[in-house]
Amino acid sequence: MNYKSYKDLSDDIRNNLSKIHACNVDLVVGLPRSGLTPANMIALYLNVACTDFDSFINDRKLKKGKTRKSKTNIEYPHDAKNILLVDDSIRSGSSLHSDLLLIPENLRSKVTTCAIYSSLSKRDDVDMFLEVVPIPRVFEWNLFHHSITSKACFDIDGVLCVYPTKEQNDDGEKYIDFILNAEPLFIPTNKVHALVTSRLEKYRKETEIWLNKHNIEYEHLIMLDLPNKEERQKLGVHGFHKAKYYKSTNTSLFVESEYNQSVEILNITNKPVFCVDENIMLRPGQSYFIKKKVKDTFFKSIINLIPLSIKRKIKNFKSRVK
Template sequence: MKYKSYSDLSRDISDNIYKINTQNFDLIVGIPRSGMVPSYMVSLLLNVNCIDLPAFIRNEKLCKGITRDVGTDIVNSHDAKNILLIDDSILSGNSMLNSLKQIPTKFQGLITTAAVYSSHKNHENVDIVLTEVEPPRVFEWNIYHHPVVSNSCFDIDGVLCYDPSNEENDDGDKYVQFLCNAKPRFIPTEKIDYLVTNRLEKYRTQTEVWLSKNGVKFNKLIMLDLPGKADRLAQSDYYSHKANFYKNSDSSLFVESDINQAIEIANRSNKFVFCVDENIMISPGGLSRFKNKSYLFSKVRYKLSKIQVLRTLYNSFKF
């Protein structure tokens, strides 16, 4: 399963901007909602105006900030002579064709269509493809609302809600209060096939009440059938509950928050696991739990490098 994050999206646009920047577009039109993020990325790189498709259809006045002049005399969107209509991805092409049909015939400018990600290197329903990503694929901006959710296993703590604090995780009254009032984190709009959690079976009622209160739709809740927290922590194989269920299910994705659990589940099930905390898709055999320190250090180095870049930019422009 292919996965693209916002960071990937930015990099893929930058790496392929040469396919766009020589065509003298004077307006970028984004297809809501997923097409708006790449449309603004492209418009900022090209330093041209950007507008969403419904506003373009209404011929609305273009807006921009005061810090940068785009160097054009376009006032309303239909004043543009050469527009780029862009979406984040294209599969069948129906969305792009439908968008083109909505553009009024009174607009006399040139229209070029583009998609950042396409199922084919050359797609018959789009003029420009930035990069090919074959299905099955999911993106950071739609993973919790993608049809794959209905064929997935989801953990609860750290995914649907935030993890309990050490104080709350007492297997007593404080933990019950946490179960009833946990803060939601990511709530999918699609119906989850299986919720697979290391929460104990004795807390099923509180868990189901919270799921209902927060609008989580699911088919089945799989919990750990042990007497208490001490028994859970004393397990010789902490990963077997989630990994074995996923392996024996028909599900094609497991969504887990903890990086070490995600790696172990992927390797044992021989299936893909999305790690929420690290924002990566883990392929089976791709990482080792016991060698993960180097990976985490590389993440730290990457974040530090970003901070250094931001500091340099700030020092360059603050005066």
């Protein structure tokens, strides 16, 4: 499963700016909805005007910010000389073809089409693409609304909703209240094949109430059949429990919240796992290491002294190495 994040999107645009500069663009047009974000990124890098496709077709006056001036002085989209029409990705090319038919004949010669990601390395239905990302693929901006969810397993805490705090996680009344009122995080649009959680079976009713409240559709709800929290912690079978179900099905993706469990699920199943906490796709055939928890308070205090900017650089370096 190939994956691109918003950070990847920004990096891939930056790394290909020379290609875009060669077009001498004075207007960038974003195709809704996924093309709007890369279109704005490109326009800001080039310091040129940007608009959406509908405003372009109807020649609506361009809006300008007050903090900095664009290097182009056009007021209306149809005044542009070189127009870059941007979408995030191209697969069959049918959507782009349909959009091109809506552009007035006298403007078509001004338009250069651009997709940030192409499923193929060679194609003639788009003027320019920046990177090849073969199928199967998902992006950060469509992962939870992609048809892949029908063939995926989802964790609950840390994915569909926030984690419980230590105080809430009392295996009693406070925990029940948490389940019933947990704040939502990533709510999938389509039906999910299975929700596979380490929540105990005795909390099925409360979990189902919350899922129904947030209109989350699913075929199966797989919970851990143990008597209490202490037994669950003693056995430490969180990752194994999830991996066991994932491996037994023909599903092609597991969406897990916690990194170490993601690695465990990957190692047991040899199938892709998306880790929400780290925003990375773990793929079979690549090596990932379990992160050891820092238990000593002295070392914890030393780590807390490291500036956040340095921690981010270390994290980015490690992700590139992987």
